[in-house]
Amino acid sequence: MSFTDAAQARSAQTSVPAPRERPAAAQDAAAGLAEVARATEALYGVVAGLDQLDLRGPSALPGWSRGHVVTHLARNADALVNLLMWAKTGVEHPMYLSRADRDADIEEGSGRLPQLLRADLDAACERFATYARDLPLTAWAAEVDHPRLGLFPAHRVPWLRLREVWVHLVDLDRGVGFDDLPPExxxxxxxxxxxxxxxxxxxxxxxxxxxxxxxxxxxxxxxxxxxxxxxxxxxxxxxxxxxTGRHSGERLGGAAPTLPRWL
Known part of the structure; x- marks a missing residue:
């Protein structure tokens, strides 16, 4: 079974049931998780086509190879599981121990063989989907802390993951652009x-x-x-x-100023 086929099979097993008589926070989370599943399948399709040369090649992010981007997406899934654990238990679980630890993990993982990068991504996405699926409905209303956003409700975590997946799909620079995002x-x-x-x-x-x-x-x-x-x-x-800093505004009408780093 190929990487893509296996991922699709697991995605089907962990699909989010339609929200029915759920609290508003849980309904919002379920809608986000359904979109995450769709975006993850698009991600798997692109990553499955990357060989070792592709993964060592530069991404659209300065200083990062495609291997860096794939590894970051895996570690981000695990970091968001930490926030869901926080929401479930009430015990603080920060996304990352530190920025230095985050960067070191990405650097360490970025140079692995393609099959190991894909397996890592698949396992991390699976962990996120499974933990989110099993989260108690009331936990989605709990507040967690993001290093840049500050306190926010846990039901926004799936939407953070969705943003990460789509934006970094563009960064992989393999034919996916912002105009390929679902219009809605x-x-x-x-x-x-x-x-x-x-x-x-x-x-x-x-x-x-x-x-x-x-x-x-x-x-x-x-x-x-x-x-x-x-x-x-x-x-x-x-x-x-x-x-989002993916181009300098040359495609826009008007004199687009230089913006500071988005995130």
């Missing part, structure tokens, strides 16, 4: 990206406009931008690429 997710990703810049003094004042796939127009103001502030806009996928 792009608006939420845009709002999330804008929120990460809120209140940061290093963010320039700029108005942002995005045209969604359904024809609607959304707009946001970064750092107290007003009508006199520069306006940057374009297709939602291109705006998302700029906000």
């Amino acid at each position: 997710l792009v608006e939420g990703f845009l709002e999330d990206a804008v929120d990460t810049y809120a209140g940061r003094p290093d963010v320039p004042a700029v108005r942002v406009s995005a045209e969604l796939a359904d024809g609607r127009q959304r707009s946001w103001a970064l750092n107290a931008a007003d009508e006199g502030s520069p306006l940057v806009g374009g297709a939602a996928a291109d705006v998302l690429g700029w906000l």
Whole structure:
């Protein structure tokens, strides 16, 4: 059985049941987990096609090979399990012991053989799916702490995983772009990206406009931008690429300023 076939079989076994008479937090988590399962299958499809040369080659992230990106996605799944353990037990389980430990784990794992990288990714995704599936419904309303986001409800953890998978799928630079994301997710990703810049003094004042796939127009103001502030806009996928630092804004209308690091 191939890596992809095995992953699909396990995904079917750990699929999230449709939310029925669940608390609102658990319903939100179930919706996120269903999207995570879909994104993970797309991830498996790309990673299954990477040979050793591909994995050693550069990703779209400066300084990281594709092996770094794949390893990071595995370790991120385990880190989010830590947050779910926190939500379940009430005992603090930080995502990572430290930033240095996180970086060391990614560096150590990035150079492994393709079959080991794939097995690690598969096992980590499985651990996340299984732990999330078995989490008590009431635990999804518990608060956990993210090193950058601060306190937030556990039912947002699946959406954090979803963002990680799709954004880093783009970073693998193997034919997946932001315009390949499910259109219904792009608006939420845009709002999330804008929120990460809120209140940061290093963010320039700029108005942002995005045209969604359904024809609607959304707009946001970064750092107290007003009508006199520069306006940057374009297709939602291109705006998302700029906000997340995946390109410098050359695909957008208006003079896109340089943004600080997104995350």
